[in-house]
Amino acid sequence: MTAQVELALNTLEAQLNQPLETALEACARCGLCAEACHYYRAQPSVEHIPAFRAEQLRSVYRYERDFLSRLFPFWTGAKKLDEKTLLHLTEIAFSQCTLCRRCTINCPLGVDTPLLMRAVRAMTTAAGTAPEILVMLADAAIEKGADPSFFKELFLEQIREIEEQLRNITGDPNATIPVEKQGARVLYVPLAGVHTILPPAIVFNAAKEDWTLSIFEAANYGVFLGDVNRAKQVAKRIVDEANRLGVQEIVIAECGHAYASYRWDVPNWFPGQFHFKVRSMIEVLADYLREGRIQVDPNFITEPVTYHDSCNLARNSGLIEEPRFVLKHIVKDFREMTPNKAEALCCGGGGGLVALAEYTERRIQAGRPKAEQIQKTGARLVVAACENCRLQIGDLNERYGLNVHITALTDLVVRAMRLPKPLPGTEAEHLFEGQKEMVELDPPAH
């Protein structure tokens, strides 16, 4: 056994807990999960059935742990892990599964196949076969967290420029983008880009929120790697910042994996240190509208609009009605995709795939079912509350000629706020076009 294989197997062993062992043991190979997967829908073949993908890990697990499989490996398809199998597992986990959990909700037994794919990602990261770009991005984020002074000055300079834009757009000379404001109620964590800072800043100022902007970005590449140690280090920057500033709440930008990790995983990683409420920007918008803290014109957006449920936000976090509540306040012609909400199809951009250039073609092919879904609504505007989804749908738009514009929910709300001064661009989808230059926060988000 090579050191690489040994590392992978040790990582599998270290991860084995009740849910993982259950996912490894429960599958009856009935194949009912096939159509749940967008890869299978786009390209129906046995290899794209979630159960088949999971079986590649199960075969290794059985060889290591199952009595009958050790005696008669052919009987249960048990296989000794070697370098070739490890590379195959890497390919499957990083390019053929977006961890969307649509197979899980369609499985009669509820088998958590994405949990297995996460386990494989962790194994391959430990063994050094995971995509290098994800490792580099995670490590760069950790490094920046260790010494923020390295980029802080430039960051603050850029924020002052964005603040000027903010005052110009809102017509409010007192509008601010506070950074490192001690005792602020809310710490807003953006992504790397003006487009995730300026629109929320407009909303926070309009709502008279007591907020401060994080100097770090919400994206966490350690999560995509399935590497809890790296993911913890990336998250620690924000946990430390929130503790240092004494905020009560962390609001995450419109980003699926970042919200899911801060909402559900990070509290488990920092027991005793994590006392904050975590909300997505979507929830904040819904609450501001409910409380009347921001005013919107319900008749301003007249073009047909559809909403794409990000898997991390809807199926994996239950943020299902909140975006629809917001959209009902600002959109006249809202059209649901079918299926939607918890059953929504994955767009194909999740799980870090958008960052992996080597799998672009596969990703865009797997997004075809989503493209067809969008097309059927006849909508001209697609709202997606996740950066990866927006990037993927943008690519689908181009490839499949959807002729739609893609926008974040906050951008659309800002448009419906009918600010005193004209916003850049006349259409919501152009709202911040030309302003997507990167802010030097962390490594580029996507």
Add this chain to the structure above:
Amino acid sequence: MLIFQLIALLGFLAGLYGLYLRYAETRRRPLPPDRSPLKGNPTHGIVYAFTAGMMPWAKESTRLHGIAYLRGIGFHLGIFAALGAFLLSPFWGALPALLSWTLSGVIALGAILGAAGGVLRLVEHNLRGLSLPDDHFAVWLVSAWLALSAIALHGPGWLPAYYLLSAVTLAYIPLGKIRHCLYFFFSRIFFGRFFGRRGVFPHPKTTQ
């Protein structure tokens, strides 16, 4: 007959003990704590996972493959009936005719549906691609056991064969894929807990 009954009992106990070992092994594994604040209710999620969430209309997969799902349900109902019949086997002669014929009817239907599943594993492209020797063996073994159970309920001459096959089938449960009968419960509980605490299932009421 006693010797055959004892062999069957040994098979049953071996299967039970094997399942217990599996259960104990899984329970020994850590259960990661979840300290994140609730959005929904994990208990409601677990109840949903075993009730409404099992209905054929609850999932797209079962809506698309309703017949396959109902075939599976029928097969498994037959298995539960056969297990019940096995435990009652020393008293079969004392069973009311209606109960005896109902039991054999449910079990026979299970056998037919199981065999249909076995054929599907051989001929249907996806199922053939997914199936391992263990899958083929398990479905035919259980289907044969169901068939023999249904026959033996009304043909005492088949009892020795029935008890021998019962021993093999029951002892095989923890060894091969049939052990998913144990992990089904773990899996649905984790499913319900996960989606319940996150407010995904049961479906939340629309907020207006």
